[in-house]
Amino acid sequence: MVSTKVILVLGARPQFIKSAPVIRAILTKHAHIKLSIVHSGQHYDPQMSGIFLRELKIPKPVANLEAGSGSHAAQTATIMRRLEDTILKINPDVVLVPGDTNTTLAASLTAAKLGVPVAHIEAGLRSGDFTMPEEINRKLTDHCSTLLFAPTRTAVRNLRREGLRRGVHLTGDTMVDALRQALPFVKRTEDLTLAGFELQAGSYVMVTLHRPSNVDDAPRLRQIVLALRKVARKLPVIFPVHPRTKHRLANLKATQLSHHAALSITSPRGYIETLALLKNASCLLTDSGGMQKEAFLLHIPCITLRPNTEWPETLTAKANRLITNPESIPSTVLACAIDRALKQRIRRLSNPFGPGNASLKIAEILQENF
Ligand code: UD1
Numbered sequence: 114m115v116s117t118k119v120i121l122v123l124g125a126r127p128q129f130i131k132s133a134p135v136i137r138a139i140l141t142k143h144a145h146i147k148l149s150i151v152h153s154g155q156h157y158d159p160q161m162s163g164i165f166l167r168e169l170k171i172p173k174p175v176a177n178l179e180a181g182s183g184s185h186a187a188q189t190a191t192i193m194r195r196l197e198d199t200i201l202k203i204n205p206d207v208v209l210v211p212g213d214t215n216t217t218l219a220a221s222l223t224a225a226k227l228g229v230p231v232a233h234i235e236a237g238l239r240s241g242d243f244t245m246p247e248e249i250n251r252k253l254t255d256h257c258s259t260l261l262f263a264p265t266r267t268a269v270r271n272l273r274r275e276g277l278r279r280g281v282h283l284t285g286d287t288m289v290d291a292l293r294q295a296l297p298f299v300k301r302t303e304d305l306t307l308a309g310f311e312l313q314a315g316s317y318v319m320v321t322l323h324r325p326s327n328v329d330d331a332p333r334l335r336q337i338v339l340a341l342r343k344v345a346r347k348l349p350v351i352f353p354v355h356p357r358t359k360h361r362l363a364n365l366k367a368t369q370l371s372h373h374a375a376l377s378i379t380s381p382r383g384y385i386e387t388l389a390l391l392k393n394a395s396c397l398l399t400d401s402g403g404m405q406k407e408a409f410l411l412h413i414p415c416i417t418l419r420p421n422t423e424w425p426e427t428l429t430a431k432a433n434r435l436i437t438n439p440e441s442i443p444s445t446v447l448a449c450a451i452d453r454a455l456k457q458r459i460r461r462l463s464n465p466f467g468p469g470n471a472s473l474k475i476a477e478i479l480q481e482n483f
Contacts, residue, residue: 116147117483118205120224122196124153124180124216126161127403130384131211131234133169134290134472140172143476149203153192153216154179158356164383169291175199185215185246192219200227206483207232207260211287213251213402225257230483234287234475236261237268237277238402238423245326247402247423260482262475264288265426265465284474285467288403292410293469295388303389310351310377312393318348318446319394323355327400327418333439334361337418340442345376347447351390353382395450398442405433406466412459414449418442426465430458 119139123132139146152174156162165171178195180188192215200208200223208224210217211234221231236255240248255261255277263269264286272281307314320341328334344350354362362378382390391397391407396414399405405427408415415433427433432455436445449455 116145117207117480118147118149118203119207119209119479119483120149120151120200120203120205121209121211122151122153122216122220123211124155124178124192125212125214126156126165126381127401128211128214128216129162129165129169129171130291130403131287133171134287134294135209135211135234135475136171137294138472138476139479142473143480146476146480149205150174151196151199151220152177153196153219154181155188155192155214155216157181158381160381160383161356168384175203180216180219188215189219189222192216193223196220196223197227200224200229205229207479209234209479210254210258211235213238213247213254215246215250217254218250221254221257230259231257232260232262232475232479233258234262235264235268236281237263237265237270237272239271240421240423242421245324251423260478262471262478264467264471267425267465282474282478284478285469285471286406287471287475288406289410289464289466289469290472291384292388292407295385298385299388299392302385303393306386306389307393310379310390312349312351312390314393315395316348317394318344318350318396318398318450319390320350320352320398321355321404322352322398322400322418323357324400324419325357328358328361331361331365334358334365336439337442338362338365340439341376342373343443344446345373348395348450349375350377351394352376352378353380353387353390354378355381396446398446409433409459409462410464410466412456414452414455414459416442416445416449429462431455432459432462 180191207230209232210220261281262284392411397408398416400418409427
């Protein structure tokens with residue numbers, strides 16, 4: 114049997130998580146797929162990249178394009194220029210791209226322009242907000258993809274609405290696979306993680322914020338930090354900060370602003386520690402896409418500081434609530450954190466993201482198609 118050559122391009126934190134189970138499925142079940150992993154270098158800090166590659170046991174990439182940070186155009190263009198050489202050298206049958214980052218768009222455009230088929234993991238998500246860089250990235254990626262791996266029925270419908278029917282497969286979400294595979298490790302370490310932060314299960318709030326719309330606007334970020342301080346007066350808050358947010362907080366001279374014994378602003382955590390903190394939180398305040406879904410899967414109430422979401426399924430039964438005004442953070446978060454009935458309702462909701470076999474399906478479809 115002739116082998117299928119697949120290049121998987123990743124480079125930002127959520128892409129490592131989404132890809133890990135697919136890599137595992139290919140390596141363990143599909144000996145005829147020759148997989149080459151390329152790291153764009155979009156995320157480069159050890160806490161944003163190295164720790165995830167190690168924890169998720171992602172094999173060493175064949176190339177690191179070292180694109181680093183920059184404007185959207187500069188980052189996308191650097192990845193495209195450097196990736197082109199790698200694609201020409203490897204001559205793959207297909208380029209596999211997860212998610213919606215600048216790495217995703219750069220890789221799909223480069224492959225499509227070279228006439229190499231693109232396969233998109235997490236196709237069909239839409240927030241309807243074209244001011245979000247991710248919405249631009251995911252929409253354009255879908256339109257240059259030959260295979261579209263949709264995580265949910267909503268995603269399939271979104272693709273149909275844009276005239277995309279061929280090559281669409283409802284696979285389920287690979288983040289469910291990643292979460293299921295990680296849970297035994299989380300269970301083994303969660304007590305230690307909580308003890309390390311002096312937190313008690315079920316009685317603290319977890320916060321993650323990194324969207325430019327929340328953290329790049331200094332007055333808004335200031336309001337958010339003040340709101341978190343109010344929350345911390347009632348319940349401990351753990352806030353692992355993304356480097357973007359860290360830089361913005363430093364500009365704001367927020368150390369004094371955020372000073373409160375129960376507001377713990379810490380460096381980004383690895384995957385297992387993040388899941389341990391989330392699993393035991395009384396609620397999550399976030400603007401991340403992936404964490405809205407992880408909260409849903411772990412039955413943790415979520416409040417999303419955004420006007421929209423690409424995961425509308427999580428809004429069912431108020432498992433996830435959208436808010437935009439930082440002033441409403443303390444009342445919404447505290448009410449959510451003590452709402453036992455809400456937690457019971459979330460437990461009973463059905464899971465629209467699949468049973469955790471998306472990666473196996475994706476690997477099989479790749480094998481069948483190329
Ligand atoms: C990117 C993705 C976003 C994803 C997020 C997850 C795009 C457009 N956005 O956003 O969809 O949710 O990753 O984390 O692709 N920085 C460091 N060290 C790093 C990486 C970044 O210090 O290892 C700092 C730099 O100042 C950089 C800033 O963070 O300018 C933003 O990084 P960038 O990769 O451009 O976007 P993210 O905000 O991480």
